[in-house]
Amino acid sequence: MSKNDKPISDFKNSFEEIESALESTNFRSRAWGSLKADKVAFASVAVVIFLILVAIFAPFFAPKDPLFQYIDGLSDVGAPQGLGRHFLLGADQSGRDVLSRLIYGARVSLTVGIVATALASFIGVMIGAVSGYLGGWVESFLMRLTDIVLAFPILLFCIALIAVTGPSTKNVVLVIAFAYWTYLARIIRSQVLSLKEREFVIAARSLGLTTPQIIRRHIIPHLIPTIIVYSTLGVATSILIEASLSFLGIGVPLPQASWGEMISEGQKYFQTAPWLLVAPGVTMIIAVLAFNLMGDWLTDLFDTSAMGVKR
Amino acid sequence: MSRWLIRRTAQMFAVVWGVMTLAFILAFIVPGDPARMVAGPNASPEAVANIRHELGLDQSLLTQYTHFIERLMHGNLGISFALQNQTVGSAIWRALPFTAALAIGGVLWEVVLGIPFGIISAYRPKSIFDRFSTFSALFGLSTPPFWLGLMLLYFLAFKLSIFPLNGVGHPLIWYLILPSFTLGVGGAAFYSRIVRTTVLNVLQSPFIEFAQLKGMPASLILRRHVIRHALMPIVTMIGMDLGYFLGGVLITESIFGIPGIGQLAFKSISTLDVPMITGTVLVASVFMVLMNFIVDVLYTFIDPRVRLQRNN
């Protein structure tokens, strides 16, 4: 330990070590190891990656045009075609291909879910971190604001807001972000409250670092595990909220396919064409389940990490 | 303690006031002209102006806000624009029993399913039951509630005709079984996971070991120690859920055709019935804030640590 015989020149060499240590593969290899050991986690991550790929390359994956109303999609009496060689998951009431609509629907649902969650995370982390770190009247004000938004009936609020602005994908994203940030803000605040008492934060203060510097360097990095976990779960929640909005007819505008809208339309023809309800429902369960399971896995992964927050 | 109670009460009123203000702003940003809506499409401009004056919509924003708050202080929610000669209060009062019954039913499902599943899973971790329960919980959390409602309706009501298809009737409980299940299943899944984690932690704690060492029977340990600890986090969630449900559960109500507060609010938005919108939003928020408050107070009675903390 008290080896003092290393010359300073040695330090130049070890500086390369520093840079390599910074991009430590340590964490990655541990993540990979736990994925290989945990089949459920592996499956969930695989499904999530697959869904994202499907969403990005929707035109490549979709066998048909999701918006085109195929004449052979309807039977002679005008009923939608069932599952078969031509329409793998059947056709809908307008003769459109259900599978292709599901694939394009993944685009809408995932985009809404991910963008809304990212926005909510950003707002939640900022408000939570600032109010937790600064305390005092700033904290009181921001937390009361959070209470008010939490007490507000969010779904009604969404409906009213969309009634104001008219249904659009952008509005759906904004509305979901507005509903979700409060949860994150509360969780982040309580973590910051304990973080700011940690000795390395006090040490940074005594070194003379400014408050923004401390928040950026010593607070936010420790919140990353929490942010990742809650964002993953948030995507799952957002997909559900988007579907609820679409179900009420105020989600993503028609004729764009979204999973919620497909369920909403499908319920009208359910007695004659049950696949119209089953297919999007099962797809949604798989997607949401995958994000939830991935969130669980990430929670475990970060919990055992020495890099994470103590408590 | 009483110091805390006073502060907490003041805080509750502050939040209610904030919500009232937000509701007022909300009523203002809703587009369209409520006066024209009330007057009907064929009314003359004078008639519309008259109605606007009658409704007080031609006054300054600040005056309207003061009137609005004043009115609410007297418990008066106003008169509906869309439903002729009806007060908002009476409309909500008529919808409330359905929503309340549905809310209580939903919470009952959450408790009845969530707590036993969680406790049994924790007692037998990694058993087949635990795996089954964990997996069902994950499904419960990941299934879109409206989709589940539709499926239940199709199979149990339409195909098998076990339950009534739609709406409400006599006896009410019969009509509420499927809706309340739909409402409670997500929460039940969540509860079982929380209870499982809590009980697992409790079972590993030294005081349980001590109780076992001194020969306390397992059933007594379960009753005296485990359940009490498991219930702690659940109390908060039950309170929050009840507060949330009481504010109207639009999706469930609209799938099953239950004339509750959620549907009332939804209709009022589509008819631009501003007093009804603010009224329902307010009632929903007040339930939420009130339940939050009750849970907090309750906590100080069940958890001695919290009581101690609040004494200081």
Add this chain to the structure above:
Amino acid sequence: MTMNQIPLVEVTDLKVYFKGSAGILKSRDIKAVDGVSFTISKGETLGIAGESGSGKSTLARSLIGINKPTSGSIAINGTQISSFKNSALRPIRKKLQMVFQDPYDSLDPRFTIFESISEGLQIRNLAKSEIKDEIANLLQTVKLPVSLASRYPKELSGGQRQRVAIARALATKPDLIICDEAVAALDVSVRAQILNLLQDIQQESGISYLFISHDLSTLRYISKNVAIMYAGKIVEIGSSDNVLTHPQHPYTKALISAVPNISGKRGTKIKSVGEPPDPANLPGGCAFNVRCHDVLPQCSIETPKLLLNLNDSKVACHATANNRNSDSSKGGELHV
């Protein structure tokens, strides 16, 4: 100390109160630090001892600006810092650094040793190449191999981490380092190494230390002067030889008698009854009176002043003051 010599640190009547509440609607301040005065000269070490809850750590944290003083003054090289705004304080504050108790918590686990130490250098506006050299120097000063720079704290032992914490504190070129129980969490052998390191650094650079510890033998080893704190007040202060070998205050005596003697010889047993007092609800007069064995009637009424004693240490005790008055004429009330 002569009058024209400005001490490095001069703390005068420092008070740090926290808001607390007692009973219905009544709030009572918690007097964590209640009228503390002392000076530290350049190159000197002042040790502070006391039970947990005596206000030692609050004192340290108020010196580096984490806790705001309620009243009183802190002067560094003659400059008042207690009245400054945060931003104006920053250049002065770096003159005071702190080494913490828990070596597992005082370094950010996400930072390499290099990054941790460079945070202290940042304020000095060094070029990139200078930073590397300086960090290498600092690591050598604390006798750590330079190759450790690329490691994370979790890869280091407790003693190594504490050396890193010292290096980080030294990086700002401070005049005073506050060691808050800095060796308490270490093994005894490692503890001695760290204490020796601190003394070596002091001899080379003339740095001063404020050394907080509950361990009297550590204090005797490292500090020239020692102050004993009880319930937010200094009850005895003087050279460590005087205070620790010839304690005057009953509390100091009790503390010393509580140190087990390695030779196995039993000293006079002095019992101190009861627990440390509740800082929100201190007894009137001398806060120690409820535990004291030499208690006089006036002890529960009047708070004793810190008075110069026979052997040049200052003691705040009615009983000792009475003895001294009857013994000799030396001394008298002295402002601290």
